[in-house]
Amino acid sequence: MKKIQAIRGMNDLLPSQSGRWQYLEGVVSDVLRRYHYQEIRFPILEQTELFKRSIGEVTDIVEKEMYTFLDRNDESVTLRPEGTACCVRACEENGLLYNQVQKLWYMGPMFRYEKPQKGRLRQFHQIGVEAFGMATPDVDAELLILSARLWRELGVADAVTLQLNSLGVPESRAKYREALVDYLSAHRENLDEDSQRRLETNPLRVLDSKDPATQALLVDAPRLGDFLDDESKDHFAQVCSLLDAAGVNYQVNERLVRGLDYYTKTVFEWVTDKLGAQGTVCAGGRYDGLVEQLGGRSTPAVGFAMGIERLVLLLEALECVPEAATQRPDVYIVAVGDVAAAGLALAESLRDALPYLAVQTHCGGGSFKSQMKKADKSEAAIALILGEDEVKAGQVTVKFLREQADQQMLQHGALIELLKTL
Ligand code: ATP
Ligand code: MG
Numbered sequence: 001m002k003k004i005q006a007i008r009g010m011n012d013l014l015p016s017q018s019g020r021w022q023y024l025e026g027v028v029s030d031v032l033r034r035y036h037y038q039e040i041r042f043p044i045l046e047q048t049e050l051f052k053r054s055i056g057e058v059t060d061i062v063e064k065e066m067y068t069f070l071d072r073n074d075e076s077v078t079l080r081p082e083g084t085a086c087c088v089r090a091c092e093e094n095g096l097l098y099n100q101v102q103k104l105w106y107m108g109p110m111f112r113y114e115k116p117q118k119g120r121l122r123q124f125h126q127i128g129v130e131a132f133g134m135a136t137p138d139v140d141a142e143l144l145i146l147s148a149r150l151w152r153e154l155g156v157a158d159a160v161t162l163q164l165n166s167l168g169v170p171e172s173r174a175k176y177r178e179a180l181v182d183y184l185s186a187h188r189e190n191l192d193e194d195s196q197r198r199l200e201t202n203p204l205r206v207l208d209s210k211d212p213a214t215q216a217l218l219v220d221a222p223r224l225g226d227f228l229d230d231e232s233k234d235h236f237a238q239v240c241s242l243l244d245a246a247g248v249n250y251q252v253n254e255r256l257v258r259g260l261d262y263y264t265k266t267v268f269e270w271v272t273d274k275l276g277a278q279g280t281v282c283a284g285g286r287y288d289g290l291v292e293q294l295g296g297r298s299t300p301a302v303g304f305a306m307g308i309e310r311l312v313l314l315l316e317a318l319e320c321v322p323e324a325a326t327q328r329p330d331v332y333i334v335a336v337g338d339v340a341a342a343g344l345a346l347a348e349s350l351r352d353a354l355p356y357l358a359v360q361t362h363c364g365g366g367s368f369k370s371q372m373k374k375a376d377k378s379e380a381a382i383a384l385i386l387g388e389d390e391v392k393a394g395q396v397t398v399k400f401l402r403e404q405a406d407q408q409m410l411q412h413g414a415l416i417e418l419l420k421t422l
Pocket of ligand 1: 112123126281308310
């Protein structure tokens with residue numbers, strides 16, 4: 001029979017990999033706890049309208065990347081392509097925004113119908129952070145300081161750089177858009193195909209183009225910075241000086257525009273040159289208009305999302321996955337003969353005494369030799385051998401699997417002392 005396979009671009013996370021993910025998720029959630037950001041969870045499926053109204057009808061995501069289908073009741077639903085819109089929906093629906101301040105984070109799968117390649121999947125995973133109810137630049141800066149700490153704690157700080165820009169408020173952006181369209185329309189024939197299309201639908205995205213001819217044209221294009229309103233200019237200057245004071249380095253990148261419509265003022269990306277084309281590991285910005293756009297009361301907000309797959313790739317590329325994130329047991333219990341009860345009891349007593357220890361009990365029977373082979377393959381540091389003789393004597397044989405040392409017969413107390421030194 002033909003075997004059923006996973007959907008293209010949707011990966012399984014195998015046991016050999018999951019330790020890295022748990023490590024990363026653990027470091028991130030702990031950093032977030034230290035800044036007192038709280039976790040929120042919301043569904044994976046939402047009404048399609050939520051994303052159309054927030055991300056923007058003419059963005060890549062809504063135009064061609066969403067997993068949208070009719071449910072059994074003929075309602076159009078979409079697998080979430082990102083978390084910000086869902087987070088706003090959930091907060092608004094549960095009355096978390098009005099007259100309040102929220103500092104939140106979430107983690108989970110997102111879905112986009114993209115061309116699968118390294119660092120680009122159709123089901124990928126993000127950790128997102130959102131702060132609501134604060135219009136001042138201190139919170140923009142806090143999010144960037146938080147992410148900078150995260151890179152330090154993960155050991156990747158030297159491999160990422162922060163790119164920063166301001167998109168201004170919708171009015172100033174509209175003026176810039178007009179000027180940019182005027183300029184680019186005059187050179188339309190020199191634009192790449194994608195940019196020609198974007199010129200009509202989403203002209204700011206032309207600034208993103210990687211095409212050399214388009215890039216050359218952009219050198220003399222009107223500059224977004226020249227169109228910024230005073231308030232946005234001032235906000236941006238303050239974010240920059242707060243980052244300077246905190247010692248967070250950044251590059252102002254006037255071409256940074258981001259692919260979603262809802263951003264206002266500050267936008268940023270953390271990028272690395274260690275992953276090839278998919279170098280953005282974390283991206284976000286301020287979106288002061290979104291809550292209102294989705295039917296709530298005007299609420300300032302700022303947030304970012306990082307791609308877990310890309311961060312794991314970066315940890316691997318830099319070889320900064322700690323030993324503890326590789327999943328091997330500390331101890332492997334070999335139980336030969338009619339000693340199953342004693343084997344299980346020994347394992348339980350070790351777990352009681354040393355909660356951090358990973359104790360694997362051999363299950364499934366087999367000869368001493370075959371069990372020892374499995375113990376060795378497990379990469380445990382130590383095999384604890386229980387046979388009928390050991391059980392009678394109330395002892396355990398300790399065999400060191402990774403170092404040259406004589407095996408020993410130990411009683412329970414001495415065994416615990418020894419395992420404490422592991
Ligand atoms: P890109 O420019 O790489 O397409 P994006 O601007 O579409 O990214 P965002 O919507 O800002 O990405 O998502 C935030 C982060 O989520 C990205 O910086 C990236 O790390 C990750 N990400 C986005 N799309 C994917 C994907 N298809 N596969 C894996 N990770 C992704
Ligand atoms: Mg994208």
